Amino acid sequence: MKVQKYLKEGRGQGIGVDYIPWTKTSDYSSLGRATRIKGIKIPRIFHLQSDIQYRAFLLFEYQSKVIDLRETYPLLDVMETIEHEDLRFDKYRDKETNEPYVITTNFLLTLKDEEGKERLIARTVKNTSELKRKITWEKLEIERRYWNEKEVEWKVITEKQLSRQLAKNLEWIRETMLEGSEGDIDKEALSARLLSELFNNDHLPVRNVLRQFDKTEGLPKGTGLFLFRYLIAKKDIRINLNQLIDLLETIKNLTLMEMEEHVWS
Known part of the structure; x- marks a missing residue:
């Protein structure tokens, strides 16, 4: 049987x-x-x-x-x-x-x-x-x-509590938690520095801060974005993941609407 x-x-x-x-x-x-x-x-x-x-x-x-x-x-x-x-x-x-x-x-x-x-x-x-x-x-x-x-x-x-946008955002940030996803960079040290930069420049669009961070740190293009996703995955930055993440927004605006953490019901 x-x-x-x-x-x-x-x-x-x-x-x-x-x-x-x-x-x-x-x-x-x-x-x-x-x-x-x-x-x-x-x-x-x-x-x-x-x-x-x-x-x-x-x-x-x-x-x-x-x-x-x-x-x-x-x-x-x-x-x-x-x-x-x-x-x-x-x-x-x-x-x-x-x-x-x-x-x-x-x-x-x-x-x-x-x-x-x-x-x-x-x-x-x-x-x-x-x-x-x-x-x-x-x-x-x-x-x-x-x-x-x-x-x-x-x-x-049901799917009403589990939107496709939520799933896309969770996939987008989850990738940064995978072993070896960071390549040769020091993910922990750099993400800590980026977090400080984001909140010290909370009047600027997130995209601008990320680009400037790559230049200042001498990092390959897109590294700042990778670290931004990692900060969200670690919950060092809390935003509403039910919505499209708009990098033209400031970090202040993105974090104003934090997603409540609970097991969906």
């Missing part, structure tokens, strides 16, 4: 770098917009089954209070956990083998607050178009009851 095979492989088990998702992108010949990506905060390969799951991953990884992400988390004990007499579990079976499918939740996150206290939350990611289907609502009701019994906060998020 596939379930036993997956359990022997350790799927749905472990935390941090040791976690193995229940479903991998390699399990299916075609998953459309499926993505495999190496994590930065948790350095393992994440298996994301849709574009909207990828956007959610980028946001969760960026948020400081998220210390662990587990994607495609299996609800292996769902039948023992919830009252299910009124639920159509018969719909979740392989038509050829009659083997029951394992119900999963897209993301199980571990959060740590400012006092160091940890808690779990679960998030299911759906396009609004999927919410028009009865079978989607039936599966969501299973997840809702399950996490309610586990006393874990569970919510559904």
Whole structure:
């Protein structure tokens, strides 16, 4: 049986770098917009089954209070956990083998607050178009009851909270956190100097400050922009990532509308 095979492989088990998702992108010949990506905060390969799951991953990884992400988390004990007499579990079976499918939740996150206290939350990611289907609502009701019994906060998020612009911005800054992305420059020392220059010249367009920084420091063209992205990725500069980042704005104006940091709901 596939379930036993997956359990022997350790799927749905472990935390941090040791976690193995229940479903991998390699399990299916075609998953459309499926993505495999190496994590930065948790350095393992994440298996994301849709574009909207990828956007959610980028946001969760960026948020400081998220210390662990587990994607495609299996609800292996769902039948023992919830009252299910009124639920159509018969719909979740392989038509050829009659083997029951394992119900999963897209993301199980571990959060740590400012006092160091940890808690779990679960998030299911759906396009609004999927919410028009009865079978989607039936599966969501299973997840809702399950996490309610586990006393874990569970919510559904859609593309309305996960805009393409947000994802583009997160991709744009995330690249600077990748190992070796800085080439031969001293990323930490130079970014600290750039941060000072930006706020000492907060009346000038950011683009002008970045260009002048490259000249003053004798750096290759574009280095200042790379370091600016890195400062945002590290949250040394906090701006609203839901909006297009306009380098013709001053740093003062960009930081006036800081994006609130919370796990989207």
